[in-house]
Amino acid sequence: MKKAAVIGAGVMGTRICRHFLKAGYRVALVDRSDEALEKARDFLNSLGATVQFAIRLEALGDDWKDVEAVFEAVPERLELKHQVLRDLEDFFASETIIASNTSGLRTDDLIRGMTCPCRFLIAHFFNPADLIPAVEVVPGAQTREDVTDRMVRLLEASGKKVARLNTEVPGFIANRLQHAMLRECFHLIGSGVADAATIDLVTRYSIGVRLALIGPMLQRDLNGLDTHLNIAAYLYPELDTRQSPPDSLAAKVEAGELGRKTGQGFYAWDATLTQRMDEIERLLPQVIRLAAAAGEPEEDSTCLSG
Numbered sequence: 001m002k003k004a005a006v007i008g009a010g011v012m013g014t015r016i017c018r019h020f021l022k023a024g025y026r027v028a029l030v031d032r033s034d035e036a037l038e039k040a041r042d043f044l045n046s047l048g049a050t051v052q053f054a055i056r057l058e059a060l061g062d063d064w065k066d067v068e069a070v071f072e073a074v075p076e077r078l079e080l081k082h083q084v085l086r087d088l089e090d091f092f093a094s095e096t097i098i099a100s101n102t103s104g105l106r107t108d109d110l111i112r113g114m115t116c117p118c119r120f121l122i123a124h125f126f127n128p129a130d131l132i133p134a135v136e137v138v139p140g141a142q143t144r145e146d147v148t149d150r151m152v153r154l155l156e157a158s159g160k161k162v163a164r165l166n167t168e169v170p171g172f173i174a175n176r177l178q179h180a181m182l183r184e185c186f187h188l189i190g191s192g193v194a195d196a197a198t199i200d201l202v203t204r205y206s207i208g209v210r211l212a213l214i215g216p217m218l219q220r221d222l223n224g225l226d227t228h229l230n231i232a233a234y235l236y237p238e239l240d241t242r243q244s245p246p247d248s249l250a251a252k253v254e255a256g257e258l259g260r261k262t263g264q265g266f267y268a269w270d271a272t273l274t275q276r277m278d279e280i281e282r283l284l285p286q287v288i289r290l291a292a293a294a295g296e297p298e299e300d301s302t303c304l305s306g
């Protein structure tokens with residue numbers, strides 16, 4: 001049976017662990033917090049699978065040293081990641097791929113202190129990692145080609161849709177797109193054009209429904225690139241180009257309005273809204289099945305013509 005290890009039993013680590021369990025792996029989950037391990041145990045045991053939980057790497061024992069890959073999902077603090085990556089190098093066999101789930105730290109910064117960064121890369125999952133199919137794989141300048149190939153094969157075989165970046169860039173692909181869109185959302189709200197609920201409504205019922213089935217580039221082909229050029233020529237000068245986060249965002253954070261975690265963000269997080277989010281997570285697999293049913297252009301170039 002294939003084996004993988006996950007370091008950090010938080011939001012991401014627990015779900016990455018669940019993904020590999022569902023893919024038939026034996027999985028070890030390490031966290032230095034008893035409380036985090038206990039929470040993960042409650043969540044993962046419902047699958048009926050056996051996870052090897054450990055408070056320290058050494059407690060795993062020799063049987064776990066030859067896992068195919070270890071996924072680091074500890075908090076986004078560089079010094080902490082340095083320490084963890086060094087420990088992973090010391091503990092795991094030389095053939096084990098060491099992957100970081102960083103949201104945006106650069107490989108050159110992450111590998112400082114590693115002895116053999118050739119077996120290190122970024123594998124960026126999306127929350128919830130057991131449900132959202134995409135993973136961005138970002139090799140660093142020193143990552144061996146065969147290591148990246150192996151990680152791509154491993155993730156694909158486990159059921160993931162893998163995006164392998166040719167060049168490392170901050171924010172990878174998805175976060176760049178998301179932040180470009182959100183910069184404009186804040187601009188629209190700040191200019192009094194629409195409120196947050198109106199932006200959510202128009203996004204969901206227009207570009208949102210399309211984007212789950214076809215990506216933005218294929219969609220542009222569908223609309224006509226000449227039309228896109230005409231619109232881009234007059235619209236680009238109108239779009240927000242600010243180089244720092246919006247003041248209104250900073251003000252919300254300052255006021256403790258962080259969203260679900262503090263009960264208030266753009267929306268008031270009462271019991272109804274919280275319940276709705278749980279329902280949405282139950283709907284997610286259906287949306288993913290629909291997205292997969294739309295196929296890939298390489299597989300079926302006629303999928304949109306009907």
Ligand SMILES: NC(=O)c1ccc[n+]([C@@H]2O[C@H](COP(=O)([O-])OP(=O)(O)OC[C@H]3O[C@@H](n4cnc5c(N)ncnc54)[C@H](O)[C@@H]3O)[C@@H](O)[C@H]2O)c1
Nearest residue numbers: 008009010011012031032033036073074075076102103127
């Ligand atoms: N939350 C997201 O939506 C999301 C999405 C993609 C990527 N990421 C990235 O994934 C990583 C983890 O994020 P998260 O949201 O799961 O964080 P989290 O705070 O929910 O969980 C981190 C866990 O790591 C544990 N930990 C801390 N130091 C440790 C150590 N030395 N050894 C073992 N465990 C240790 C903590 O106890 C905690 O349980 C970060 O790099 C983050 O940027 C997060």
